[in-house]
Amino acid sequence: MSLLAWISTVDHKRIGILYLLVTLFFFLVGGVEALLMRIQLARPESTFLTPDQYNQIFTMHGTTMIFLVVMPALIGLGNYVVPLMVGARDMAFPRLNAFSLWILLFGGLLLYFSFMAGGAPAAGWFSYAPLSEKNFNMSPGLDYWSLSVFILGIGTLSSAINFIATILTMRAPGMTLRRLPLFVWMTLVNSLLIVFAIPVLNAAAVMLFFDRQYGASFFQAAGGGSAILWQHFFWVFGHPEVYIMVLPAFGILSEVIPVFSRKPIFGYEFVAASTVAIGLLSFGVWVHHMFVSGLGQPVDLVFAAGSMLIAIPTGVKIFNWSATLFGGSIRFTTSLLFALAFLIQFTVGGLSGVMFATVPIDWQLTDTYFVVAHFHYVLFGGTFFGLMAGLYYWFPKITGRMLSERLGKWHFWLTVIGFNGTFMVQHLLGLMGMPRRAYTYPDLPYWGALNQISTVGAFLMGISVVLLLVNVVWALRHGEIAGDNPWDGWSLEWATSSPPPEHNFDRLPPVRGRRPLWELDETVPTGGGAGEEA
Amino acid sequence: MDVSKISKTKVAMVTFVLSEATFFLMLVIAYVYYQGHPASSGEAARLLDPVKTGIFSLCLFASSYTVHRAGIALHRSRSSRLRLWLGATVVLGATFLAGQAHEYLGLFHAGQNLGRDLFGSSFFTLTGFHGFHVLVGLVILSSFLGLSLAGKVGPAEGEERTGGTERGLRRNRDAFEAATIYWHFVDAVWVVIFSVVYLWAAI
Numbered sequence: 001m002s003l004l005a006w007i008s009t010v011d012h013k014r015i016g017i018l019y020l021l022v023t024l025f026f027f028l029v030g031g032v033e034a035l036l037m038r039i040q041l042a043r044p045e046s047t048f049l050t051p052d053q054y055n056q057i058f059t060m061h062g063t064t065m066i067f068l069v070v071m072p073a074l075i076g077l078g079n080y081v082v083p084l085m086v087g088a089r090d091m092a093f094p095r096l097n098a099f100s101l102w103i104l105l106f107g108g109l110l111l112y113f114s115f116m117a118g119g120a121p122a123a124g125w126f127s128y129a130p131l132s133e134k135n136f137n138m139s140p141g142l143d144y145w146s147l148s149v150f151i152l153g154i155g156t157l158s159s160a161i162n163f164i165a166t167i168l169t170m171r172a173p174g175m176t177l178r179r180l181p182l183f184v185w186m187t188l189v190n191s192l193l194i195v196f197a198i199p200v201l202n203a204a205a206v207m208l209f210f211d212r213q214y215g216a217s218f219f220q221a222a223g224g225g226s227a228i229l230w231q232h233f234f235w236v237f238g239h240p241e242v243y244i245m246v247l248p249a250f251g252i253l254s255e256v257i258p259v260f261s262r263k264p265i266f267g268y269e270f271v272a273a274s275t276v277a278i279g280l281l282s283f284g285v286w287v288h289h290m291f292v293s294g295l296g297q298p299v300d301l302v303f304a305a306g307s308m309l310i311a312i313p314t315g316v317k318i319f320n321w322s323a324t325l326f327g328g329s330i331r332f333t334t335s336l337l338f339a340l341a342f343l344i345q346f347t348v349g350g351l352s353g354v355m356f357a358t359v360p361i362d363w364q365l366t367d368t369y370f371v372v373a374h375f376h377y378v379l380f381g382g383t384f385f386g387l388m389a390g391l392y393y394w395f396p397k398i399t400g401r402m403l404s405e406r407l408g409k410w411h412f413w414l415t416v417i418g419f420n421g422t423f424m425v426q427h428l429l430g431l432m433g434m435p436r437r438a439y440t441y442p443d444l445p446y447w448g449a450l451n452q453i454s455t456v457g458a459f460l461m462g463i464s465v466v467l468l469l470v471n472v473v474w475a476l477r478h479g480e481i482a483g484d485n486p487w488d489g490w491s492l493e494w495a496t497s498s499p500p501p502e503h504n505f506d507r508l509p510p511v512r513g514r515r516p517l518w519e520l521d522e523t524v525p526t527g528g529g530a531g532e533e534a
Numbered sequence: 535m536d537v538s539k540i541s542k543t544k545v546a547m548v549t550f551v552l553s554e555a556t557f558f559l560m561l562v563i564a565y566v567y568y569q570g571h572p573a574s575s576g577e578a579a580r581l582l583d584p585v586k587t588g589i590f591s592l593c594l595f596a597s598s599y600t601v602h603r604a605g606i607a608l609h610r611s612r613s614s615r616l617r618l619w620l621g622a623t624v625v626l627g628a629t630f631l632a633g634q635a636h637e638y639l640g641l642f643h644a645g646q647n648l649g650r651d652l653f654g655s656s657f658f659t660l661t662g663f664h665g666f667h668v669l670v671g672l673v674i675l676s677s678f679l680g681l682s683l684a685g686k687v688g689p690a691e692g693e694e695r696t697g698g699t700e701r702g703l704r705r706n707r708d709a710f711e712a713a714t715i716y717w718h719f720v721d722a723v724w725v726v727i728f729s730v731v732y733l734w735a736a737i
Contacts, residue, residue: 195549
């Protein structure tokens, strides 16, 4: 396989692999940025980084992890798996798919080019006006930020449209929407969220760019513009974005947990319907990011209620997964371990999220390390663990070889210890009032010690990533040959060879229910209707 | 539900249009929001000419009808009519763009631009992005016109149909219908913009 064949590929499986490699690259970059921040914060009044460097690095860490790692990693995994799961030959638009991938890479490179062009953006991943305007940020960093966010948005949008067209029109005969694997359901809802959320950010990014480049005054107070409007625009995108980054991980859990419990998912309809509910509600909660901007009590109350409401469909899912595990014959594979840790850690992040929906608590804790702890519990403790569960689960399908379970368990425990070590203490720091995004802090009681624990945790996570890389490289050479269906899975991707041929399936098994491969083993009546509810 | 009945091209275009509608919604919100600001209220009434723009707008609205007729012609495999209606659509769309260019030049001469004040910022961003979308639509429709003249879309002269197969013809139609959806969308956005910007300025 030549390099040119990979660059010019329109095969969804190769594009999926390239997606994962691009996101791995940016994950390592963003991870190094995180470690730099943790070195700076390891002791009080440190001068390892200058304030300006620190601002650039936390901005790039956030932007990278969200736009160049989490979103595209989930899209990349979906790219590989979704066509297989619905029994299609490829995505609906293979060339558009390649476009999405390459625009991701070049959008990311454009963002990083800012380092060479006079300084990276330094206004945080949400680029609040007026700080993001020219008079406060004179380096071209934010121009690069708004342009690359716009370009990355176009790429994300293209893949969302591709997913929707694939899932709606390319399903195998018999694969009705009620039989769709839950990962595919989540990808569908997720793509719809992208369709409506991304253009909001793109419009705002264009306005910011016009402000900075052509002297427009959308968010410039001097010209009568409104900085609050930026906050509204950003969070109308930003909160659905939170769910864009977690729904596919929910989908991964909904595949992994049933397979390793040897049980059908508990309440398939509830898992799918609660996803739709989350999708709808996610557009009505954005103001909870703006409680301190003084919009008044009536507005605050409406959005506080909306934000608490969204905990219900999310809680429904937690119960569904727990009930699936209950009474199952559980196999504690690395994949399932990551999924179980997700359950616990995501619940912690969800609970602190409900705290933030409570207006007075938000007033007290906003812009402290409590926020940092909260969203890392959701995004790292949740989504990243979900991604790892998915990686250990589908790696045999993608490469034809198994990852080492022994190394995998080391990787898992080190990640759990490192992650909780880093972020659990940040709850305390936040409660004590340590502000986020400040490059250093005074030598107050406990602050130095707690920050040191956090830094040690971060480096443990760094080592765990090295273990993952070792495991992948080792498995590619010496991993056990996987065979078609190493986990006894029942969705269609396990019905073909590992890795699948370019055309995916030589022959598709009939789809008469939600678990085609399972039903293949049993004597299923061939008449219609059977297994519709199964 | 028969899966093969839904065209993936049309599903994709409808999804894309929904996303674009959200994009324009944000630009309209910004425009309306800043109309309330003392620095920009009255500017629209002072600078814009709703009658002149209204006449050019009629061209764009009419082009929705002509592109619809072009679609019918393609469906009935009448290639000369297809080219006629497509050509009319392109001419009408181009006329609208020429009108917009003329309007912009007048505004620039009056000292108004993107960086002048809030009205300039929100007006040029909103109408400029719409103009860009019209331009993209013209490129798409002109491509169809060119392909049709080359005998690649619809039936060629003297033949029942080209593209050979039924499937090829269906792909043609799906692609053209997707383009039509886009063109109607561009038109519908202008209905909103014309009402919010020009009619509001007139009252």
